[in-house]
Amino acid sequence: MEFLEQLINGLNLGSIYALIALGYTMVYGIAKMLNFAHGDIIMVGAYTLSVAVSTFNVNPGLSIIISMIVCAALGILTEKIAYKPLRKASPLTVLITAIGVSYFLESLALLIFGSKQRKVASVITMKPLSIGSFELTGESIVTLGVTIIIMVALTLFINKTKTGKAMLAVSEDKGAAQLMGVNVDFTISVTFAIGSALAAVAGTLFTSSYGFVGPYTGAMPGIKAFVAAVLGGIGSIPGAMLGGIILGIIESFSKAYISTQLADAIVFGVLIVVLLVRPTGLLGKKRMEKV
Amino acid sequence: MKKIINKKNIIAAAVAVGVYILITVLCSAGLLSRHYQSLLVPIGINVILAVSLNLTVGFLGELTLGHAGFMSVGAYAGCLFTLYSDLPTVIELPLAIIIGGAVAAVFGVIIGIPALRLKGDYLAIVTLAFGEIIRSVITNLDALGGAGGLKGIDKSSGFTSVYILLLITVLVSVTLVDSRHGRAITAIRDNVIAAESIGINVVFYKLLAFVSAAFFAGAAGVLYGHNLGILKPNTFDFNKSIEILVIVVLGGMGSIKGSIISAVIITLLPEVLRGLDDYRMLIYSIVLIAIMIVNNSSKLKAAKEKFIEKIRSGNTPAKEDA
Structure with a gap:
């Protein structure tokens, strides 16, 4: 029974990681950059939700949409201001800029909300479901359901719509896509918007399970999701989903059966082992090297 | 010759x-002032860390995010040595530095051999993962003081010892970079396949750069521990690695002088901005983003070059007149 409980816990956590990892991987696929500020978008999403719900008494469903819109706008804005001028710069420069954006968002949150963690009421009001002696919390049901819906919708969007196909084309070859008439700037903006909106959803689910938000809330889930994206093969969308779920399950099992404190070390250890066996991640594509 | x-x-x-x-x-x-005097040691340590990280990031061209991990391994090894040995400080401290550096170098080999097979962002994430593993293992080892930290270390290091190590680090780095080995390392950065095809042992030279960087990071950690008298695992987190990386990138990759200057500035900057209190980090982050964009944006770069050219062409006729 405990095994099943931990499995559900793992799936729950894993879905949140997967949602964040999707943002990392999509942005990496298209802009070839590690967006270190992505974790902090989660934090912005969670704060927006908490302010909307508790300060302005907006209804929870609408607040989630507001939080998604705010995050999407923030994603587009950071891309336009900070990353767009650096499209031809070295990856390291862009990485440092992303870190700068991350510091900026964290210190801004610190200035506005202070260092004390803010309580967030769960926006999920679903009753727990009991199957025999086993109880499934409302948060788990919603998290799993939402993640499955989002993943299906995202896969359909990327493979069936024109914008989705443009995203695939840009990630394959930016120059060629532009010659074929794809609006690269627009496509990149859409990618950042979708990735950030997903981070907002992840932020909502995350704070619903944990109940608090602080300026540094996004940092650790951000790094974990980044690990998940790399584990699955960065740039690959099914990879991010798989990586997130695997990471969540490993973390939850090592917390339950090995050691709570060493769970992080185990998660990172698994990543290293996987990369040594498959240097581009589980579902990553190998690239031929040319001189 | x-x-x-x-x-x-x-x-x-x-x-x-x-x-x-x-x-x-x-x-x-x-x-x-006393305040600025207390900053001398952190500045020196950051210079050592930045110059050593520059060996891997700037000269070898491989992005690593686990420099703080090597620093912590060296710091704990060196400080444990002084805690359990009973030698006079003059012998003890240099020995501790060598031990700390050597242990960090051994970790560099252990981590480097598998990690250096990976490229670019994958190497970055693996070194980040190693750094985090080292930190969480140290936090859970009671023999190392756990999360509370390793206490009671002799406060035997000061500005002089840091300055001596700093000079040694710079001297070794400059000599290494100027040598045949250094040229092999930069050749790998410029083109791995070409370097390999002219007979450069890529694995060896990658390891050489990686391990030298680890050694000096570990040695700097020892001095850090002996200056504060306490080591806490959380000081060596991911953010510390990032801080050093920022120093290296701002100073200019592959420039040792740049690393030194930017280490001094970046360490002083938050202190100079201290008067601004809460806005300190905000301004720091804005400055960081602005510097990155101004230095690297293709549009601004062209404008900057035009401006410099204008000044030059404006100056030349003036000189001719004189």
């Missing part, structure tokens, strides 16, 4: 001694 005693080296040595004398005089004359 180049002579060791030439004009350039004499000037460098004079500058090194001059800076030391200047700082000691300023300190003893009381011209440097």
Whole structure:
């Protein structure tokens, strides 16, 4: 029974990681950059939700949409201001800029909300479901359901719509896509918007399970999701989903059966082992090297 | 064969001694406030860390995010040595530094052999993962003080010992970079396949750069521990690695002088901005983003070059007149 409980816990956590990892991987696929500020978008999403719900008494469903819109706008804005001028710069420069954006968002949150963690009421009001002696919390049901819906919708969007196909084309070859008439700037903006909106959803689910938000809330889930994206093969969308779920399950099992404190070390250890066996991640594509 | 005693080296040595004398005089004359005096050691340690990280990031061209991990391994090894040994400080501290550096170098080999097979962002994430693993393992080892930290270390290091290690680090790095080995390392950065095809042992030279960087990071950690008297695992987190990386990138990759200057500025910047209190980090982050964009944006770069050219062409006729 405990095994099943931990499995559900793992799936729950894993879905949140997967949602964040999707943002990392999509942005990496298209802009070839590690967006270190992505974790902090989660934090912005969670704060927006908490302010909307508790300060302005907006209804929870609408607040989630507001939080998604705010995050999407923030994603587009950071891309336009900070990353767009650096499209031809070295990856390291862009990485440092992303870190700068991350510091900026964290210190801004610190200035506005202070260092004390803010309580967030769960926006999920679903009753727990009991199957025999086993109880499934409302948060788990919603998290799993939402993640499955989002993943299906995202896969359909990327493979069936024109914008989705443009995203695939840009990630394959930016120059060629532009010659074929794809609006690269627009496509990149859409990618950042979708990735950030997903981070907002992840932020909502995350704070619903944990109940608090602080300026540094996004940092650790951000790094974990980044690990998940790399584990699955960065740039690959099914990879991010798989990586997130695997990471969540490993973390939850090592917390339950090995050691709570060493769970992080185990998660990172698994990543290293996987990369040594498959240097581009589980579902990553190998690239031929040319001189 | 180049002579060791030439004009350039004499000037460098004079500058090194001059800076030391200047700082000691300023300190003893009381011209440097206590607050700024307390910053001398962190500045020196950051210079050592930045110069050593520059070996991997700047000269080898591989992005690593686990430099703080090596620093912590070295710091704990060196500090444990002084805690359990009973030698006079003059012998103990240098020995501790060597032990700390050596242990960090061993970790560099252990981590480097598998990690250096990976490229680019994958290497970055693996070194980040190693750094985090080291931190969480140290946090859980009671023998190392756990999360509370390793206490009771002799506060035997000060500005002088940091400055000596700093000079050694810079000297070794400059010599390494200028040598045949250094040229092999930069060749790997410029084109791995081409370097391999002319017979450069890529694995060996990658490891050489990686391990030298680890050694000095570990040695810097030892001095850090002996200056504060306490080591806490959380000081060596991911953010510390990032801080050093920022220093290296701002100073210019592959420039040792740049690393030194930017280490001094970046360490002082938050202190200079201290008056602004809560806005300190906000301004720091904005400055960071702005510098990155101004230095690297293709549009702004062209504008900058035009501007410089304008000044130059404006100056040349003036010189001719004179």
